[in-house]
Amino acid sequence: MFVSSLKRVAPQLLILAIMIGINVIVFPGFLSIEFQNGRLFGNLVDVLNRGAPTALLAIGMTLVIATRGIDLSVGAVIAIAGAVAAKVVVDGHGWHLALLAALSAGIICGIWNGILVAFLRIQPIVATLVLMVAGRGIAQLITEGTILTFLDPGLIQLGAGTIAGIPTPILIWLGLGIVVTAIVRRTALGMLIEAIGINERSSRLAGINSGVLLVLVYLVSGFCAAMAGVIVAADIKGADANNAGLWLELDAILAVVIGGNSLLGGRFSIVASLLGALIIQSVNTVILLSGMPPEFNLVIKALIIIAILVIQSPRVKHMLYLLRASSEPLNREKPATSIEEGRA
């Protein structure tokens, strides 16, 4: 079981190792971690910490994509949740209530998406586009168009604080990742979600309540996005409705894709998506550390990601396999067999 799941995430681990290697080449001190000011301080910690929003989104997005759906609204939900949390503490309530209110807002957004997809049968990309466009407006209504700043130490702790020297966001995404993975893999839930993604109609005929499950995955996605929203707002001690989570839905989808999950639904791996999120963050870090002019940022990122996706493409894998097979013909009986093997 363990070995087979390790095999599943092997490509992601390899790419992550390569990315860290590139980081070390660009900036030799990359791996050093110090304990400074009561917190772990170092570039590796930054990758884990700064990758938190994308990682959280990737957890929910993996489940949604496994059902053959997509959730474009997560970036806007980040803005809404951040705005709600900030508004609650600015109005003088405690951080517990703020967190609860923000997560509830995320859950409501998720249920809204789920109902549109599961019961009104609107295509996921269109259904979630509604909230993607409208959500930022809702967030702006909550913050009244300003950057709503707050000083509540409890809330700030969630984004910028540490527990035992480890930045809180790292613990949050690791914790949530473990809990969700455990729930879907220790029960039949994960399999049922995969069944919906592979063929919804037949899974329904087989007795799976696909409607409720679909609402549930969008709910989880909304919840994860809200958690990310609280972290993003707490990190800068303010809710920035215009910019919080902007374009992050695309990073989350990319993380899921780098994690080797198919956008056509079916088999999924949350661990691989989380590794995908870390890969994206290490790409961002290498760009920042390289000291290149910012005009190159997007080009470098695009090149690295194209490289990652090309390496993962089944065609290229097959070609590499053939190349390897033909370069050592003596060990092979016939090249033709290897083609057959490759296709199998």
Place this chain on the structure above:
Amino acid sequence: MKLKMTLLAGVMAFVPLNAMAADLTIGFSQIGSESGWRAAETTVTKQEAEKRGIDLKFADAQQKQENQIKAIRSFIAQGVDAILLAPVVATGWDEVLEEAKDAEIPVLLLDRTVDAPDDLYLTAVTSDLVHEGEVAGDWLQKATDGKECNIVELQGTTGSSPAIDRKKGFEKGISDAPNLKIIRSQTGDFTRSQGKVVMESFLKAEGGANICALYAHNDDMAVGAIQAIKEAGLKPGEDILIVAIDAVPDAHLAIANGEMNATIELTPNMAGPALDALEAYLANGTTPPKWIQTESRLYTSDDDNKAVYEEKKNLGY
């Protein structure tokens, strides 16, 4: 228009000056409210109009040029006395400005200019982005007083004109000081969170002790960077000098708290000088210059930033 002018001149003899302006109706086509600064500009414009007893008709274009053109046409149809326009883009204004000219309604541009023959508008009131950067550079030169100083720069959104011009201006401002050197420059997209993230990477890549000053193209990025500096165990404003541009309320607060050193104001009061020029033009035909440059005022710890903060925080930033 001519008739109105004569009438106005006739009445002027009998009434005090601001009652004269009470007859003025002015249309204001605003871009939208995409940033705090923009919201503050709207508030200040309304205040300035009220102060002068002008009836201001306000139209929010929600970032769309066609809405602005529609608004201008409706202002012309209503026969307003003048139009204030904050153009969302530079091109495509010739036709509608021509219509305003035919109706003899003067148009005044706020904050941005347009690519149109300059006889189509009365004047443009804008800040000088290059000059703002230069003021920041000059300030840093004085503050370091010949000491060796490594600067890190947080740029605005790559390719945007404030980012290009504020960078150019700053480089000009420090060009005659060999002790000042920009060692890292990266974009923070004008946002707090990116400002913080990029500053973190600067601190790790160069080491906090090696950085003596931070120049940010806007205050939001500086506010984010201040948090990164604090988390790295350094004192912003002391260990690392911080100068940024815009003078938003939170920057005044940071300066008052000693966590930031200087900010250069991009004033939201573009309407004040514009209305002054308009009143002079209507009263006695004084043609204003085609470009009125607003003051890029430098705020440092010498100013009463607490008071400025209180004054500014309700403007809608």
